[in-house]
Amino acid sequence: MKTLLIGKDGQVGWELQRALSPLGELVSLGRQQIDLTDIDAVRDCVRAHRPKVIVNAAAYTAVDKAETEPEQARLVNDHAVKTLAEEALRLESLFVHYSTDYVFDGNKTTAYQEDDETSPLSVYGRTKRDGENAIRKSGCKHLIFRTSWVYSVYGTNFPLAILRRALERDRIDVVSDSVGAPTSASLIADVTAHVLYRSVWDPALTKSAGGTYHLTASGETSWYEYAKFLVGQAEKKKIPLKVTSNMVFPVSADTYKTVAKRPKNSLLDNRKLCAQFGLVLPGWETHVERFVDELVWAKLL
Ligand SMILES: NC(=O)c1ccc[n+]([C@@H]2O[C@H](COP(=O)([O-])OP(=O)(O)OC[C@H]3O[C@@H](n4cnc5c(N)ncnc54)[C@H](OP(=O)(O)O)[C@@H]3O)[C@@H](O)[C@H]2O)c1
Numbered sequence: 001m002k003t004l005l006i007g008k009d010g011q012v013g014w015e016l017q018r019a020l021s022p023l024g025e026l027v028s029l030g031r032q033q034i035d036l037t038d039i040d041a042v043r044d045c046v047r048a049h050r051p052k053v054i055v056n057a058a059a060y061t062a063v064d065k066a067e068t069e070p071e072q073a074r075l076v077n078d079h080a081v082k083t084l085a086e087e088a089l090r091l092e093s094l095f096v097h098y099s100t101d102y103v104f105d106g107n108k109t110t111a112y113q114e115d116d117e118t119s120p121l122s123v124y125g126r127t128k129r130d131g132e133n134a135i136r137k138s139g140c141k142h143l144i145f146r147t148s149w150v151y152s153v154y155g156t157n158f159p160l161a162i163l164r165r166a167l168e169r170d171r172i173d174v175v176s177d178s179v180g181a182p183t184s185a186s187l188i189a190d191v192t193a194h195v196l197y198r199s200v201w202d203p204a205l206t207k208s209a210g211g212t213y214h215l216t217a218s219g220e221t222s223w224y225e226y227a228k229f230l231v232g233q234a235e236k237k238k239i240p241l242k243v244t245s246n247m248v249f250p251v252s253a254d255t256y257k258t259v260a261k262r263p264k265n266s267l268l269d270n271r272k273l274c275a276q277f278g279l280v281l282p283g284w285e286t287h288v289e290r291f292v293d294e295l296v297w298a299k300l301l
Contacts, residue, residue, distance in 0.1 A: 001200055002027070004051035006034055006084075007058025011155040012098060015189035016057055023196055027051065031058070036080035037072065046087040053196060054088050055096040056081065059128070063102070064259035066123040077127035082134035089140035094199065096192060099212075101148040101180065103129040106263020111220075113269050114146075114212045121261035132212070141207065143195065145188065145215040145273075148266045149226075152185035153294050162227045163234060163292075163301055166243040172231075176224035176250030180266030181216040184287035191215055195277050209276050214268035217284035224250040229285065233292040239301055 001024035007013040008028035017028050027049055034045045036058055046054065060066060060076040081097060088095035102125035103118040120126045135142050151157040159182070165172050192215075198205055221229070232245040253264060270281050295301040 001025070001053060002049070002051045003053040003055060003196075004046065004049050005029065005055045005057065006036070007056060010057050010059075010061075011150055011152040011157065011185040012188050013057035014154050015152060015185040016055060016192060019186075019189035019193040020055065020196070023193060023200065036076045039075070039079055039083050042080050042083045043087060046084065046091070050091060051093055052091075053094045053096065054084055055192065056084055057098060059098065060124070063122060063124045063262070066127070067259050070123045070127075073123055073127045074130075077124070078130040078134060081131035082138065085135040085138035085140045085142065088142070089138050093141070094210075095135060095140050095142040096196070097131070097135055097142065097144050098188070099132050099144050099146045100125065100128050101146065101263060101266040101268055103132065103146070104263055104265075106178075106265040108265055111267035111269035112214070112265075114214060114272055121263060124260060141210050143210060144212040145192065146212065146268055147183050147188055147215045148268055149180045149182045149216075150185055150188065151182060151291065153291065153298070153300065155185070158182075158223065158226070159230050159288065159291060162230050163295070166231050166234065166241040167301075169243060170247070172227060172243055172248045173251045174224040174227040174248060175253045175256060176222045178253050178262070178264045178266065179220050179222050181218065181220055181268070182226055182284045182288055183216045184291060187217060187281070187287055188215055191273070191279060191281070194279065198277060213273040213276070214270045215273055216268045216270050216281070217287060218270065218281045219283040219285070220267055221284060222250075224248065226284075226288070229288060230292065233289055234296075234301060237292065237296045237301075239296065
């Protein structure tokens with residue numbers, strides 16, 4: 001099985017390089033090798049490699065910047081994705097793609113199901129929603145994994161920012177009225193590999209089970225509780241922080257004005273994925289504890 005991984009240097013892409021490597025031949029490309037704003041180059045690249053599986057972990061993810069660069073975001077998150085889907089159809093390949101809780105407006109009071117109506121609040125969310133729809137419309141075999149609140153040791157993300165602040169500041173204010181499930185890039189990559197492995201042995205499964213799935217850790221938390229948990233874990237490891245977990249304070253999302261609007265409810269119901277592929281997705285705390293351990297062992301904290 002030849003797999004073409006696009007976006008190898010992102011949080012999820014980095015972990016996919018590891019997780020997909022035992023499945024067969026893996027060609028991993030970053031922005032230097034394939035620029036998703038160059039649609040002709042995207043098409044040529046897929047035709048040159050002729051993969052059986054295309055995994056697209058690249059995306060325009062700068063949510064606020066997308067409001068002032070909508071054309072760039074659209075090229076990467078919608079037009080390039082449409083081209084990849086068309087090429088997957090042409091080669092009869094499987095297209096694996098990632099999407100986001102930002103396709104929803106966050107007004108639902110419970111976790112979102114895969115078939116709930118989308119209603120994005122931002123340019124980023126709209127371009128990701130349109131990318132999803134382009135894949136479905138193309139008719140290619142596909143798996144779309146929607147995820148949320150992604151983090152990894154490598155990257156720019158919320159937990160790294162919180163721990164940096166805890167080393168420098170006297171108090172931390174964190175939004176308490178937005179909920180979600182922090183999901184590690186390694187979990188996303190491992191689940192992707194598991195699903196692809198099942199598909200290699202049972203192609204009929206991909207045929208029947210293709211579609212959209214919510215891939216997040218289990219459980220729920222707010223940004224505030226998440227920050228408190230992170231600081232608490234670092235305290236347990238005797239990291240000399242300026243802030244302790246009782247110096248993390250809740251604030252309303254309305255006190256933080258961001259350029260792009262964000263959903264207050266980012267909860268994605270992951271039961272369909274678990275049932276279809278025989279998986280148990282751990283509670284969000286499991287991988288967050290591990291994340292802090294990794295930072296400590298690598299002396300990054
Ligand atoms: N991060 C989150 O909290 C989150 C939440 C929900 C869903 N998701 C989705 O999960 C997927 C993976 O996200 P992530 O957190 O791994 O993102 P990330 O760390 O921002 O990585 C995105 C990758 O895409 C690459 N990229 C951007 N524009 C490109 C272009 N024009 N051509 C080629 N490559 C380009 C970036 O390259 P450079 O390294 O050169 O910039 C980067 O390596 C995405 O589909 C994202 O929408 C993420």
